[in-house]
Amino acid sequence: MIATFNRVAMFTLIKREMVRSLKIINQVIWPPIITTLLYVTIFGLALGTRIKSVQGVSYAEFLIPGLIMLQVIDSSYAECSSSVFQGRFMNSIQEMLIAPMSAAEMVFGYIFGSVARALLIANIIMALGYFFVHTLPSNWVLYFGTMIAVSILFSALGIIFGLMAEKFDHLAVLTTFAITPLVFVGGVFTAASQLPAQIRNWELVNPMFYTVDAFRYSYTAQSYLPLWLSLSVICGLMLLALGIALRMAHVGYKLRT
Amino acid sequence: MIHGTDGRTPAIELSHIVKRYADFTAVDDISLRVDAGDFFGFLGPNGAGKTTTINAIVGLARLTAGSIKVFGHDTVSDWRAARRLVGLAPQEYNFDRYLSIRDILIYQAGYFGLKPREVAARADLLLERFGLASKAKQDYMKLSGGMKRRLTLARALIHSPKLLILDEPTAGVDVELRLELWDLLRELNGDGMTVFLTTHYLEEAEALCRNIGIIRAGKLVALESTRALLEREGKRLQDVFLELTRS
Numbered sequence: 218m219i220a221t222f223n224r225v226a227m228f229t230l231i232k233r234e235m236v237r238s239l240k241i242i243n244q245v246i247w248p249p250i251i252t253t254l255l256y257v258t259i260f261g262l263a264l265g266t267r268i269k270s271v272q273g274v275s276y277a278e279f280l281i282p283g284l285i286m287l288q289v290i291d292s293s294y295a296e297c298s299s300s301v302f303q304g305r306f307m308n309s310i311q312e313m314l315i316a317p318m319s320a321a322e323m324v325f326g327y328i329f330g331s332v333a334r335a336l337l338i339a340n341i342i343m344a345l346g347y348f349f350v351h352t353l354p355s356n357w358v359l360y361f362g363t364m365i366a367v368s369i370l371f372s373a374l375g376i377i378f379g380l381m382a383e384k385f386d387h388l389a390v391l392t393t394f395a396i397t398p399l400v401f402v403g404g405v406f407t408a409a410s411q412l413p414a415q416i417r418n419w420e421l422v423n424p425m426f427y428t429v430d431a432f433r434y435s436y437t438a439q440s441y442l443p444l445w446l447s448l449s450v451i452c453g454l455m456l457l458a459l460g461i462a463l464r465m466a467h468v469g470y471k472l473r474t
Numbered sequence: 475m476i477h478g479t480d481g482r483t484p485a486i487e488l489s490h491i492v493k494r495y496a497d498f499t500a501v502d503d504i505s506l507r508v509d510a511g512d513f514f515g516f517l518g519p520n521g522a523g524k525t526t527t528i529n530a531i532v533g534l535a536r537l538t539a540g541s542i543k544v545f546g547h548d549t550v551s552d553w554r555a556a557r558r559l560v561g562l563a564p565q566e567y568n569f570d571r572y573l574s575i576r577d578i579l580i581y582q583a584g585y586f587g588l589k590p591r592e593v594a595a596r597a598d599l600l601l602e603r604f605g606l607a608s609k610a611k612q613d614y615m616k617l618s619g620g621m622k623r624r625l626t627l628a629r630a631l632i633h634s635p636k637l638l639i640l641d642e643p644t645a646g647v648d649v650e651l652r653l654e655l656w657d658l659l660r661e662l663n664g665d666g667m668t669v670f671l672t673t674h675y676l677e678e679a680e681a682l683c684r685n686i687g688i689i690r691a692g693k694l695v696a697l698e699s700t701r702a703l704l705e706r707e708g709k710r711l712q713d714v715f716l717e718l719t720r721s
Binding site: 223225226228229230232233236237240241307308309311312313314315316317318469473474 | 495526529532533534535536553554555557558560562564566568569570571572573577581582584585586587588589629
């Protein structure tokens with residue numbers, strides 16, 4: 218019997234999202250791992266040897282947490298945006314809409330399915346980082362906590378854009394014009410202290426900078442900004458995106474006529 | 475309102491429902507009751523408002539005005555209980571492309587709050603009953619049109635609903651399968667399931683339905699038993715339909 222929360226429905230959707238990821242493993246799991254390996258090889262192990270140290274660690278060690286965050290952000294957004302949009306496009310989302318399943322159960326089902334995919338990718342990269350660069354997180358609570366919060370944030374953004382999009386092309390707008398450029402200049406490859414002062418100030422309005430800076434702390438125990446500030450920004454943005462996604466699902470935005 | 479007069483809770487109760495899209499009124503003040511156990515035909519030309527009405531019953535469309543009850547449960551204030559009782563077989567094939575045929579049933583039941591171990595046996599039974607057992611592990615896209623239609627029905631039945639809503643269930647299927655589906659629907663109705671059917675095949679409605687509602691331009695223009703409708707006009711259902719739906 219269903220009481221006030223249809224837990225079975227939410228877990229069914231989480232499982233469905235994981236099945237989906239594994240069915241398209243060559244599109245969604247291997248590419249980020251191979252790309253990361255290439256970044257580590259070329260930037261970390263080849264070019265990086267010319268850099269003595271960054272934030273007190275080798276460049277390759279500095280790079281690993283940034284690359285993990287890059288893939289967590291990318292895969293979380295891609296998972297939810299494409300799954301929600303595809304469900305709308307193929308109308309298969311109606312299977313959930315006609316069921317006794319609330320907006321919250323749907324939203325959290327999509328999000329936790331997406332977080333599971335992000336954790337899988339991130340932990341494979343973490344293991345590769347240990348194998349190739351001999352680096353591991355020093356603060357596991359911060360490692361998982363930051364990763365999950367960031368994954369929820371970008372999964373919620375994925376749901377928002379998956380609901381708003383009218384065609385697949387629209388899903389790429391956020392990735393192409395915001396996420397990718399902001400992540401790349403957000404401290405994945407360079408420390409903020411290495412940037413010119415004017416650009417460094419701009420980083421403070423780049424939300425990706427806070428995610429990378431906080432997550433890197435779980436590896437290096439160092440950050441450019443106070444940890445509490447970065448975590449506050451991440452949690453604030455996460456709650457905002459989650460609230461919007463829940464509201465859109467609750468009113469049935471582009472789901473119910 | 476001619477149905478639901480026996481004191482039992484009606485399977486469907488539409489009270490003055492209105493659905494507007496901008497300045498277009500798709501459903502215009504429809505009230506009707508469908509008895510529990512009835513086989514009800516909801517007929518009308520293309521664009522008359524049949525699918526919009528179905529969408530309102532199952533929660534895919536939000537009403538502009540009016541209310542809907544399913545076995546006494548309001549579809550807005552008591553939506554979980556109402557949806558639990560309804561199985562929908564839509565006209566289009568909207569299966570989850572990442573799941574096998576058996577999993578399509580198992581996952582659908584999951585969305586209805588039923589765990590896999592609770593429905594595994596029923597899923598196998600339905601696959602057997604619908605001639606899909608040998609295809610259980612296949613992708614649905616490899617099925618023929620007729621098999622997809624059967625899968626649509628099996629999915630609608632997986633959570634053992636009391637009300638089955640069928641939107642053009644025999645559209646595009648051959649005569650043999652159509653007759654097979656008719657037998658199946660009669661059997662389900664005979665077992666006590668309420669069936670709400672839309673179809674363009676008037677002989678289908680005549681053969682299956684005990685009561686019929688006819689809708690034109692969003693308004694209900696007839697609501698009678700099939701027998702009374704035919705006796706009153708003294709014609710075939712097709713003639714009655716054309717007379718009522720021609721503007």
